[in-house]
Amino acid sequence: MKRETTITFIGAGSMAEALVSGMTKTLYQPEQIIITNRCNQKRLEYMKKTYGVRIETNKEKAVKEADIVILAMKPKDAAEGIISIAPMIGEHQLIISVLAGVTTETIVSLIGKNVAVIRAMPNTSATIGQSATAISQGRFATETHLAIAKTLFETVGIVTVVPEHDLHAVTGLSGSGPAYVYYLVEAMEKAAEEIGLDRTVAKELILQTIIGAAQMLQATNKHPSILRKEVTSPGGTTEAGIQVLERYRYQEAVVACIKRATERSEELGKALVSSSLPRAAAPSR
Structure with missing residues (x-):
């Protein structure tokens, strides 16, 4: 991946911070990273002061400048957040989602364009470069896009490629x-x-x-x-x-814990689909 690649994070929560922390310690310079969020200016200022990254309250500018857009908002804000940036997204951009439970097809539908989407499930150990991350490619993502995402997440730990239907289980197991x-x-x-x-x-x-x-x-x-x-x-x-x-029944409790987290990932995805897809434009074929 070229050093001059610009990466914009939509969301500045704990997962975004973990990734930024790991990425700026390895392959990426802080000025390559832009962070924007819904409304928390104090959080943005913290990210700038702590990691030296660029912050932007103008979401349109932040998205248009990016080669890679990383969706890292809170699950409850996902539909609204994706729809709000959809007009600014071009088909030349790579969209990477770290949203639990949200499928690549849902993201494509919310954006309404044939955009390349890679879905990833890292964990917060990315902060120290020790994440266990699984990634999957969406319908319009190529092997090149997959390789770019793999390189990005290798800056914060190990990466494995899995079929997308396995990402709910990955979320319950290693994500949480x-x-x-x-x-x-x-x-x-x-x-x-x-x-x-x-x-x-x-x-x-x-x-x-x-x-x-x-x-x-x-x-x-x-x-x-x-x-x-x-x-x-x-x-x-x-x-x-x-x-x-x-x-x-310690082992039974752990197994039940992981199964429930997996089910919750599935529930989050279904809830997002049922509440927001009628508002989203269908992508062209």
Whole structure:
């Protein structure tokens, strides 16, 4: 991708910030990135001060100047936001969406043009260049567009290409995944406090335990159940702890959690279609 490529973010929330943070640490210069949002000027000023990017309250100017437009608004604002920029979008531009649940066909219909759309599901670990991102191409996107998007998201972590129908599952698994890990850490920190460990000591031990376990999974290629059994001595402390997790149906809860997040992604997409498509122009064929 050329260094002079201009990227405009529509939306300045946590996902946009995570991507901007990662992108400006690697391939892109801050001046290549423009950020605009619905009305929060204070947020725009924060992004400019923190990352050195360009901010723009004139949405028409921000969109027309872009080679790549990244849709990163809140889901509840998605339909209105896409429709508001549709007149400014040209078929030469690449549209990348990080909107949970919103299909490429929905975006094309809302824009009303045969525009190239790539749908992506990164996670907020993009902030430190450790995102797990899945991408899919829409009907009018070419392999070149897919390669451009892959290069962009590789600046913030690993990228895999999947069929679009799998992106709901990706959203529930890795898109929301960091929050599940943080929730686990919250519980471990609470337990550490209750058993009398110093907070600073506990945090260091917890983080290294999680990092070490993840690296063991990567380095050994052993199934997690095998690694778990290798730690679990009969009659030992780990077995006692695992028995409690089994009693509370820990694995069932995690599976149900991911399934529900996946279902929610599907619901968000359906809700957007039912509420906004009648207002959108159909793309030409």
